Amino acid sequence: MLLLAVKGITESNRKFLSQYDVTVVTPDTITAQQIPEIVISYAWDDAIGQKILANPNSKLKWIQTQSAGVDYLPLKKLKDFGVVVTNASGLKAIPIAQTVLSYILYFARGLNIYASRTHxxxxxxxxxVTELPVLVFGTGRIGQQIASHIRAFGGTVYGVNTTGHMVDGFDEVYSMHDYQKALAKSRVVVDGLPGTPETDDFFNNHFFDQVNQLFLFINIGRGTTLNQNDLLAAIDDSRVKYAALDVTTPEPLPKNHPLFDRPQVLLTQHTSWGEYVNAGRTGGLFRLFEKNVPSFVKSGTIQYNIVNLDKGY
Amino acid sequence: MLLLAVKGITESNRKFLSQYDVTVVTPDTITAQQIPEIVISYAWDDAIGQKILANPNSKLKWIQTQSAGVDYLPLKKLKDFGVVVTNASGLKAIPIAQTVLSYILYFARGLNIYASRTHxxxxxxxxxVTELPVLVFGTGRIGQQIASHIRAFGGTVYGVNTTGHMVDGFDEVYSMHDYQKALAKSRVVVDGLPGTPETDDFFNNHFFDQVNQLFLFINIGRGTTLNQNDLLAAIDDSRVKYAALDVTTPEPLPKNHPLFDRPQVLLTQHTSWGEYVNAGRTGGLFRLFEKNVPSFVKSGTIQYNIVNLDKGY
Structure with missing residues (x-):
């Protein structure tokens, strides 16, 4: 069967795949005849993807994304085609959680003041950390990794998920409709929500009206979950003291965007996932992908990291 | 007996002391007659201290310092007078260790780049953190607290102390004369040494000549242990990439000091001990001090936090 490698794969990856009779094509060598024959898309190329889905006889069965969020995919159409999507959830939990801790310690220990002080x-x-209880929206692998770091510093960490079901590593977990009790006792809010119609614009003026001198608002989820103008207003009238945003709308942010102006705002430009060994690359993705290959080739079943196409995560 | 409270103590502290017939005097109310009667100095006032020690009949028996380091005390004279010194070691281990982690994550996660980026x-x-093994000079309570945080991130941490004896929480411990093997496999060096004649100027050109592209040099020990000009030279020729210094020589640093000029250097101006509940104050010192009071009053013996006046720590 044919695999379209949108992300680069190594020679040893190819050898592994050839054991299962999987042949690799790449975006720059693929022919028009091969497009409907693609069974697996390793990462997603929007232009080629549209051509694949324009053909009702497409053999596409599986997309492995390179991201945890999948909001850029045509989810409804993929469902109609019976395509399974697996995401990269968990792959970036460790670096992203370390970035979240770097944000908290940066503002907590006063480095934001000292970074620019020349006298x-x-x-x-x-x-x-113990003086700044943390509320994490999203209790998946990234949220759990953040919680484990906060607890290692002796701190308190609350979680929010759809139903409010308890998740190991959090002190308490609340539902999306009942987070106010946790918010009232928190000083740091981490937005780790996926991009779905339900989470769109969730952190807006209504949300920020519920806080008073919130120490730090963090977004490592999706830019669409945050109303940036409402955040700027909350910073300007001190409902929120500091903000650290890894994701923004749009990306890249245009020159002279007001987020660049506020000294209270730290922007890390969608690089919270960085690690030296994979600098600038999507390292580790293949290790996650290959776990699903044997059962998929044998019987068409996929076990790990399946996205619910209705929910979008 | 008389206690000189150089640092402020509360009403409830006074009540505790009065149970043991300890009477409190303060620097602004003390009389000339009371000076030789002082038995305990709670923190140290250099002017009054000199008057106390000028009198060979001084009753001074115990100094509780507000710092971990005691290099500003007349140690030899205190030994001659038979005075016991207890320090504040351990009191600031938690905040200082959190500041050290903030330094490491600041440079590791690229916040030093993003802090000033406006496009x-x-x-x-x-x-x-796992990609940056840490070598800590000093395996006392601050060093142990740092080690525990590094390990919580899955990282590797080596220690250095006088004899190289193993200390819980470190991966390996080396002696001051045999640290090179650990240095060769480390990317971060933490100077947590006390100020003694042996540690004076320890981190000098000879030390920095042994490293190549050391990722980060941290000083939370004593300013005197570091030759700042040698560090600046090591930064300028890339033997050391970044530095974070909480202590410097002198303090305050004069305007236009070259340490303020280097973008690779973060200065936190001797405030790594900060915590909100005790902002700007020496909180918790009395809790540490009071543990020694009952046995001292009863039999003149002191159990906790005794400084070796020959070694100076």
Missing amino acids: WEPYTNQYL | WEPYTNQYL
């Missing part, structure tokens, strides 16, 4: 003027209003 | 230009050369 002697000590600043002593620091916080300990 | 879109993603930076993807981040590191994970």
